[in-house]
Structure formats: C-alpha cells, structure tokens
Amino acid sequence: MANDTEAVGTIYKHALGRLRRTFVMVAFFSAAVNILMLTGPMFMLQVYDRVLSSGSLPTLQALFAIVVVLFLFLGLYDFLRTRLLSRAAYRLDQAVGPAAHDLWMRSALLAKPVTVRPLNDLSVVRGFLPGPAMLGMFDLPWIPLYLGVVFVVHVWLGWLTVAGLVVVAALALANQWTTRNHHAKAMGMDGSESFFVEQSRRNAESLVPLGMAGRVTTRWDSMHREGLAVGQVGGDRAEGFTAASKAFRLLLQSSLLGLGGYLALQQEISAGMIVAASIIAGRALAPVDAVIGQWRNVVRAHEAHKRLHKIFADAPKAPPRINMPDPQGQLTVAGVTKYVPGLRAGERPPILDMINFQLEPGDAVGVIGPSASGKSTLARILVGAMQPDHGEVRLDGATLAQWSDTDLGRHLGYLPQKLELIAGSIRDNIARFDPDADDNAVIEAARIAGVHDMILQLPDGYATSLGFDSAQLSGGQLQRVGLARAVYGMPRYVVLDEPNSNLDAAGDDALSSAIMALRERGSTVVVMAHRPSAIAAVNKVLVLHGGRIAEFGPKEDVLQKSVRPVAGLPKEKV
Structure with a gap:
C-alpha cells in the first residue's frame, strides 16, 4: 500500500516509470538476439557458396563450431530478455496491486456501481508483458537491419521485401482499425457481466428460494450471448487478417525464392544467397506477423492499460494530514x-x-x-x-x-x-x-x-x-x-x-x-x-x-x- 505522501493517481505511472531501466536492458538483449538471428542464414550462405564449392571439411567444422557458440548466446540472451520482462511484470504487480485492491474495495462506497476492476486489468497487463506480442514489439525496430542485409544481397530482393512489409503493415493497421471498437465494447460488456455474476452468487440465498434462479440465469445468458456476439465479430475480423497476413508472408517467401532463382540464372547472385535472402526477409516480417497474431491480446492489454491510467488518475487525492490526538468522543x-x-x-x-x-x-x-x-x-x-x-x-x-x-x-x-x-x-x-x-x-x-x-x-x-x-x-x-x-x-x-x-x-x-x-x-x-x-x-x-x-x-x-x-x-x- 502506498504511503500517505504519495498521490494515488501517480502510483501506476511511477510503477511503469521504474520499469524503464528493465525495458532498456530488454532492448539491449533484443538487439543481440536479432543480430544473432542472422547466424542461420549466414551459415547456410557459407555452406552453399564456400564449403560445397571447395569441398573443405575443416572449413565446415570451423563454421559449425562458430554457429554452435553463437546459438548458445542467442538462447541465453533470448532467455534473459524473457526473464527480465517476467520479473518486470511481477514488480509491477507488487507495486500497483495493493493500491488497485484498495481502489476496488473503496469503489463499493460509491453510489454509482463500478464495473471497472483494476485487479483484473492489472492481471491482463502483467500477463501481456512477458508474452510473445511484447517480444515482437521489441523486435520491430530491427526490421531495417534485415531489410538492409537483403538489399546488400540484391536491390530487387530488397524492394520486394519492402513492398511485402508495406502490405503486411497495411493489414495490421486495417486489423486494428476494424476490430478496436468491437474488442473494447466486448471487454466493457464482460465487466458488466462479471458484476452481474458476482451479484447473483452473493444473493443466491434469496434468489433460489424465490424461484428467481432460472430467470436470473436467463438474464445472464442474454448478457453473455450479447457479449460473445460482439467479441466474435471482432474475433472473426482479426482471425481473417491473421490468416491473410500469414498466407501473404508465405507467398512473399516463395516470390523471393522465385526472384532469387531468376537473379541466380542471370549470374547476379549465388545459389546460397537465394535461400539466405528468403530466410532473412521472412525474419524481417516475423515481428509484424507475431504482433498481428496476438492482436486480441494487444488490444486487451492496451484497453486495460488505459483503464488503469484512468482509474488511478481519477482516484480522489488524499488531503494532507497531521497526526491528530486521540479523540475523546465528542x-x-x-x-x-x-x-x-x-x-x-x-x-x-x-x-x-x-x-x-x-x-x-x-x-x-x-x-x-x-x-x-x-x-x-x-x-x-x-x-x-x-x-x-x-x-x-x-x-x-x-x-x-x-x-x-x-x-x-x-x-x-x-x-x-x-x-x-x-x-x-x-x-x-x-x-x-x-x-x-x-x-x-x-x-x-x-x-x-x-x-x-x-x-x-x-x-x-x-x-x-x-x-x-x-x-x-x-x-x-x-x-x-x-x-x-x-x-x-x-x-x-x-x-x-x-x-x-x-x-x-x-x-x-x-x-x-x-x-x-x-x-x-x-x-x-x-x-x-x-x-x-x-x-x-x-x-x-x-x-x-x-x-x-x-x-x-x-x-x-x-x-x-x-x-x-x-x-x-x-x-x-x-
């Protein structure tokens, strides 16, 4: 519980601010991970263009030893950034949880019923932090690195990858635009439904003997179906965009292989560059694809984050107090x-x-x-x-x-x-x-x-x-x-x-x-x-x-x- 000198409205904001150093460390390890992700394509390029052409077994062994070491570091850094985000989620919960519980408890004193549940929203944000969508967001800034490598291989392959990235980004924006309102409305309806369920259980002692249980269940079923219907509309659209993005990414990889094959026939790139460029381009699109695939969780976490900001910002500020003497009872x-x-x-x-x-x-x-x-x-x-x-x-x-x-x-x-x-x-x-x-x-x-x-x-x-x-x-x-x-x-x-x-x-x-x-x-x-x-x-x-x-x-x-x-x-x- 925050002390009396700390304004309730700043608790969530300050808790996020204290995670800034952790996010910087995660960004550092994400940089290392994304650079090391080039290990596989580069190894494949060397095998096709150097080892197979020379027939040198010692070269293959040396390259493989280097690859083993690099992949060990890749696994370590990937583990460390996931662990950091997991610990950040834990610290956020520890810093905000008591205040969120206090706000939820005090909301019962308000004349107007409150359906926003800060503890549930905090749980959503806590679960989102170490999730794949968050990791994908840390990988997004490294898309230019992969694009640059593809441009180095051949400028045509680079522009084809850029075009594919524009299409995938457009799909992501369309996904966000068409599903945002439905997901937000569905989550609001879910809060009202949870409030109704809690009321029903708390008043079961009178509802069951009065024969109201069936009618109350019917009312809940109506609320539940309406919420599911709204959520399903957004879910259907999101699933459509996810499938379209995945299919397009596979098409893009095949297009890159086709264009690479053409360029290899023209003696402009080597055979190893064909496969390497396809893998690297796929890696450039992977963070966007990961975020789109987790879009429902992204929206849920974003809405929960906004509600937490609002409920803490709207919380009444405690007036300054001094230690009063013990009352006598007048x-x-x-x-x-x-x-x-x-x-x-x-x-x-x-x-x-x-x-x-x-x-x-x-x-x-x-x-x-x-x-x-x-x-x-x-x-x-x-x-x-x-x-x-x-x-x-x-x-x-x-x-x-x-x-x-x-x-x-x-x-x-x-x-x-x-x-x-x-x-x-x-x-x-x-x-x-x-x-x-x-x-x-x-x-x-x-x-x-x-x-x-x-x-x-x-x-x-x-x-x-x-x-x-x-x-x-x-x-x-x-x-x-x-x-x-x-x-x-x-x-x-x-x-x-x-x-x-x-x-x-x-x-x-x-x-x-x-x-x-x-x-x-x-x-x-x-x-x-x-x-x-x-x-x-x-x-x-x-x-x-x-x-x-x-x-x-x-x-x-x-x-x-x-x-x-x-x-x-x-x-x-x-």
Missing part, C-alpha cells in the same frame, strides 16, 4: 443532508434533511424511526462510509476526513446492518486483521460482546476459519462476532446499525452489557434501532421521521411523548 453532527442519488439535482428528494445533534463522551443515543427513515444512511455518514451532500460530522471538533483511515479506525467501532466477515480466522476478524493484535484484547472484545463462550464451542475456537469451504456461522453468531470486532480495543466512538436484528434474548442482554461497558469507559455510542431492546442501555433517543429529526433528548423525556406513530416502537416495551 460528536457533533451539523446540518447533515443527503439526497437520493442518480437523479438530477433539482429532482432529488432528501434521504436526510438537516440533521443536527451533539453527543458528549459517555453518551449513547438510540436512533429510532420507521423503515426508510434514513437510519442506515445516517450510520454510514457517521463513520465516513458515505459523504453527505451538505453539512458535516465532527469528532472532537475535527471532520472525519482530517484523520487517515488507519488512525481513525483505531478509535472507531462500526457494526453495519449488512455484515459479512472476511475469509480468515475468527481471531483475525475480531482483531481487524491486525497481525500485531494482542490476544488478551481479542478475548476481552469477545467477552464484552458476549461471544467468548460461543467461540470456545467451535472446533478450533478463535482459530476457526471463516470463508469459502470453511465454518459457517448463523446470523446471530455472525452479528455477535461483528459486535466483538466493533468493540475491539474499546474505541471512543462506536456506531451500531440494528445490532440486534438477528439476536435472541441472550444476545440482547449481551448487547446492552456491551453498550454499558463502552459508556463506562467514556465511549460515545450511536445505536440505530428497529427493535426496542437495542436502546435499553442508551441515555438519549433521537427519533427520525421522513429523514428529519422529530425528537431528540434524554431517553425518558422522549419516550414519555407519543412516539408510537413516529417510531413504530411500543412505548410500554421500551
């Missing part, structure tokens, strides 16, 4: 307003409208109200997972943005309404994946959340693995482990969004005890409540209705008023 919410996203500015109704309240350290407020009153939106804004359109949230007088995520996270606890633990052990999840976490602090958090005994009943206790093909927890167990994660380290500022939606009576008691423990240690707690048991341990209540504050104050005063039609909570049960 929370001020001033004029927070959030509109429904996606509509034009004048047509967006507010989700939250001018929310104002203040809490002191040790306060716990229960935010109650009917469904769609804005409780979860307020929770996300209070922890910085969503930005308000107007207004601000301040902790100890400073906005949340004045802390870095890492610094603020040590003092903030958050239990979202939709909770999913990350693949890893239960200890890892409670400790927020801190490798230096103290086991005693992990156990203390579990005890506060009332989940310690439950964890000990699992096969591996705190080392029980969660995630794919591992132990699965019930909704209540999951929520209580999430509560333990929220209170880990006894943060001074805690936001719990409907923390008891999956809890039984024992879980409710544990939640109340956790809130009281936090308050006793001076923490500020905000609880979004839909069930009355969630606010048993709070000292203040905030009633939301239609995105606005209907009531706010001490719990006893607010609950003495008529909150039944506003909050939907039975007063006698609170």
Whole structure:
C-alpha cells in the first residue's frame, strides 16, 4: 500500500516509470538476439557458396563450431530478455496491486456501481508483458537491419521485401482499425457481466428460494450471448487478417525464392544467397506477423492499460494530514443532508434533511424511526462510509476526513446492518486483521460482546476459519462476532446499525452489557434501532421521521411523548 505522501493517481505511472531501466536492458538483449538471428542464414550462405564449392571439411567444422557458440548466446540472451520482462511484470504487480485492491474495495462506497476492476486489468497487463506480442514489439525496430542485409544481397530482393512489409503493415493497421471498437465494447460488456455474476452468487440465498434462479440465469445468458456476439465479430475480423497476413508472408517467401532463382540464372547472385535472402526477409516480417497474431491480446492489454491510467488518475487525492490526538468522543453532527442519488439535482428528494445533534463522551443515543427513515444512511455518514451532500460530522471538533483511515479506525467501532466477515480466522476478524493484535484484547472484545463462550464451542475456537469451504456461522453468531470486532480495543466512538436484528434474548442482554461497558469507559455510542431492546442501555433517543429529526433528548423525556406513530416502537416495551 502506498504511503500517505504519495498521490494515488501517480502510483501506476511511477510503477511503469521504474520499469524503464528493465525495458532498456530488454532492448539491449533484443538487439543481440536479432543480430544473432542472422547466424542461420549466414551459415547456410557459407555452406552453399564456400564449403560445397571447395569441398573443405575443416572449413565446415570451423563454421559449425562458430554457429554452435553463437546459438548458445542467442538462447541465453533470448532467455534473459524473457526473464527480465517476467520479473518486470511481477514488480509491477507488487507495486500497483495493493493500491488497485484498495481502489476496488473503496469503489463499493460509491453510489454509482463500478464495473471497472483494476485487479483484473492489472492481471491482463502483467500477463501481456512477458508474452510473445511484447517480444515482437521489441523486435520491430530491427526490421531495417534485415531489410538492409537483403538489399546488400540484391536491390530487387530488397524492394520486394519492402513492398511485402508495406502490405503486411497495411493489414495490421486495417486489423486494428476494424476490430478496436468491437474488442473494447466486448471487454466493457464482460465487466458488466462479471458484476452481474458476482451479484447473483452473493444473493443466491434469496434468489433460489424465490424461484428467481432460472430467470436470473436467463438474464445472464442474454448478457453473455450479447457479449460473445460482439467479441466474435471482432474475433472473426482479426482471425481473417491473421490468416491473410500469414498466407501473404508465405507467398512473399516463395516470390523471393522465385526472384532469387531468376537473379541466380542471370549470374547476379549465388545459389546460397537465394535461400539466405528468403530466410532473412521472412525474419524481417516475423515481428509484424507475431504482433498481428496476438492482436486480441494487444488490444486487451492496451484497453486495460488505459483503464488503469484512468482509474488511478481519477482516484480522489488524499488531503494532507497531521497526526491528530486521540479523540475523546465528542460528536457533533451539523446540518447533515443527503439526497437520493442518480437523479438530477433539482429532482432529488432528501434521504436526510438537516440533521443536527451533539453527543458528549459517555453518551449513547438510540436512533429510532420507521423503515426508510434514513437510519442506515445516517450510520454510514457517521463513520465516513458515505459523504453527505451538505453539512458535516465532527469528532472532537475535527471532520472525519482530517484523520487517515488507519488512525481513525483505531478509535472507531462500526457494526453495519449488512455484515459479512472476511475469509480468515475468527481471531483475525475480531482483531481487524491486525497481525500485531494482542490476544488478551481479542478475548476481552469477545467477552464484552458476549461471544467468548460461543467461540470456545467451535472446533478450533478463535482459530476457526471463516470463508469459502470453511465454518459457517448463523446470523446471530455472525452479528455477535461483528459486535466483538466493533468493540475491539474499546474505541471512543462506536456506531451500531440494528445490532440486534438477528439476536435472541441472550444476545440482547449481551448487547446492552456491551453498550454499558463502552459508556463506562467514556465511549460515545450511536445505536440505530428497529427493535426496542437495542436502546435499553442508551441515555438519549433521537427519533427520525421522513429523514428529519422529530425528537431528540434524554431517553425518558422522549419516550414519555407519543412516539408510537413516529417510531413504530411500543412505548410500554421500551
């Protein structure tokens, strides 16, 4: 992960810049490889014109010994340039991967869904670097060398090779022009399809019982077929150009042999020059042919490269920060307003409208109200997972943005309404994946959340693995482990969004005890409540209705008023 002083937008650019020296070395070895590629044709020329005419066996042996040494160096240099590109791809991934993952993860906080996946694009670029197309691009500058050798053999052969090269280049440009849009569109559709597939799998728990699985699969099949059709059009054209280029190159070699035979009959070149010129001309066209043959990968890598540049360039720049003192828990919410996203500015109704309240350290407020009153939106804004359109949230007088995520996270606890633990052990999840976490602090958090005994009943206790093909927890167990994660380290500022939606009576008691423990240690707690048991341990209540504050104050005063039609909570049960 890049440090805070390095702008996110420059990470990819700087990572490529640091590969410049590697590319220079690859270019050097490519020069050696392309020069040594003349070994075979030159050996053949010498055998035809010198050895066969003289009948000298020692000359043949000496030439062959030289050829063996040169081919050994050719293999070594070719290996070294491939290895350099492979290592360059690895270093690029290591330099950009953490930042790409961070950008992808943070994109989930955006109101607009993001289908661009920087990790997938980075994988495409990483796979392209050591591939044959990249090697072909390093060989392209050496085409004039082979053309020059062919001109030395005979000027007619040289011009025929140039004409053939022009035709092959024209085919390559036509290939790029006719397939570019189709390949780019197909890759964009593939990103949307992948997003849909991920959504389908994540929501299988509701899609299958509701009988939607077949219809969702039909929708995916429609998207998939459309993407394949667009990609196939570009693929068909690219395959046509590839076949045409290959056939023309074979025709050109035969034409060179025919012209060479004619020139040999005219006593203008030797028999050995015929074969040598044909091989060298074929080598001149080989890099172009290699690039055309890999054109689909070239386009994919180019599009992935552009998307990586764009996503890093568009990434929000982190403001300069200083090391803030540890917060004490004074929370001020001033004029927070959030509109429904996606509509034009004048047509967006507010989700939250001018929310104002203040809490002191040790306060716990229960935010109650009917469904769609804005409780979860307020929770996300209070922890910085969503930005308000107007207004601000301040902790100890400073906005949340004045802390870095890492610094603020040590003092903030958050239990979202939709909770999913990350693949890893239960200890890892409670400790927020801190490798230096103290086991005693992990156990203390579990005890506060009332989940310690439950964890000990699992096969591996705190080392029980969660995630794919591992132990699965019930909704209540999951929520209580999430509560333990929220209170880990006894943060001074805690936001719990409907923390008891999956809890039984024992879980409710544990939640109340956790809130009281936090308050006793001076923490500020905000609880979004839909069930009355969630606010048993709070000292203040905030009633939301239609995105606005209907009531706010001490719990006893607010609950003495008529909150039944506003909050939907039975007063006698609170």
